[in-house]
Amino acid sequence: MSLLEIENLSVRFRIKGGWGRSAWLHAVDDVSLSLPRGKTLALVGESGSGKTTAALAAARLVPASEGAVRLDGTDLLTLEGETLRRARARVQVIFQDPYSSLNPRLRAGAIVREPMDALNTPPKAERADRVAELFAQVGLRPEQQALFPHQFSGGQRQRIGIARALATRPELIVCDEAVSALDVAVQAQILNLLRRLQAELGLTFLFISHDLGVVQHMSDRVAVMYMGRIVEEADRGPLFSAPLHPYTQALLAAVPSIDRRRRGRSAVKATGETPDPLNPPPGCMFASRCPRAEALCRETRPALEEKSPGHRAACHFPGPSGD
Numbered sequence: 001m002s003l004l005e006i007e008n009l010s011v012r013f014r015i016k017g018g019w020g021r022s023a024w025l026h027a028v029d030d031v032s033l034s035l036p037r038g039k040t041l042a043l044v045g046e047s048g049s050g051k052t053t054a055a056l057a058a059a060r061l062v063p064a065s066e067g068a069v070r071l072d073g074t075d076l077l078t079l080e081g082e083t084l085r086r087a088r089a090r091v092q093v094i095f096q097d098p099y100s101s102l103n104p105r106l107r108a109g110a111i112v113r114e115p116m117d118a119l120n121t122p123p124k125a126e127r128a129d130r131v132a133e134l135f136a137q138v139g140l141r142p143e144q145q146a147l148f149p150h151q152f153s154g155g156q157r158q159r160i161g162i163a164r165a166l167a168t169r170p171e172l173i174v175c176d177e178a179v180s181a182l183d184v185a186v187q188a189q190i191l192n193l194l195r196r197l198q199a200e201l202g203l204t205f206l207f208i209s210h211d212l213g214v215v216q217h218m219s220d221r222v223a224v225m226y227m228g229r230i231v232e233e234a235d236r237g238p239l240f241s242a243p244l245h246p247y248t249q250a251l252l253a254a255v256p257s258i259d260r261r262r263r264g265r266s267a268v269k270a271t272g273e274t275p276d277p278l279n280p281p282p283g284c285m286f287a288s289r290c291p292r293a294e295a296l297c298r299e300t301r302p303a304l305e306e307k308s309p310g311h312r313a314a315c316h317f318p319g320p321s322g323d
Ligand SMILES: Nc1ncnc2c1ncn2[C@@H]1O[C@H](COP(=O)(O)OP(=O)(O)OP(=O)(O)O)[C@@H](O)[C@H]1O
Pocket: 013, 014, 025, 027, 045, 046, 047, 048, 049, 050, 051, 052, 053, 054, 210, 277
């Protein structure tokens, strides 16, 4: 069974306009995903597509408007009180910016300890040993517990962020652009650390990144978001070598480092305007930018359907690029 099952998750934000008007932004719209234990599902898509909001709603850090988020069969969105607190310990987030996500006034040891105090687990007497263990696990020295965040490099700060995320022995970790703020060499070290920890601790990752090179390195499965919806989802191999949705094809075509030979000859270019998210068109959200769009695409929204086993796409005319 999957560790995480997200079912028909939607998040709406009320956006206030001028003259007292307001509108609803469907930041996440009917997203369903499942994530097996010990695996990594990457969420990709351009800025504003809803990746962070979807992940934070799954972790109950942003209120969902609709849907269910089951962790091991328990719907997190309906929990309250003590059961919610215990469930929260099982899902942790590593944020992009280790500069702003760590409290500058706390010593590193206290930063790592904080979630254990907040969630009251493990017992108090065990917390100091647990902090020491976590420092060793992420490759920091014991005496570094006494230092403040500004005394660390960016990579080391992200190690503190990882230790903190691991403090309550979570099963699911959301990595939201966890290496995006780091130099390439440091990125590789942190990614390797994450993979090692995943193998050692059996962690499950929901891995958000706009860097497809990183995603290709880290993921087992990939979901592509566009304007709040999943437009394609597949295992890493088929997603990179035989993407079906023109939006995915355009994303991949924009990354020179990804092997293009296996993807067909011509690169898909997305031109045209992105629709107004507060006033979405009736058809496919990508139609205005899609080189393959026909009348049907502007009239009817395509459902996310399985086009081949395990490969879902929301497109009326899915297929290889360049046809
Ligand atoms: N608290 C909020 N109130 C109103 N709108 C929000 C809020 N949080 C996010 N949004 C909007 O929801 C949409 C999705 O944002 P989100 O941050 O989830 O995108 P993202 O895919 O993570 O983007 P990025 O790659 O830039 O991190 C955007 O249009 C954003 O402006």
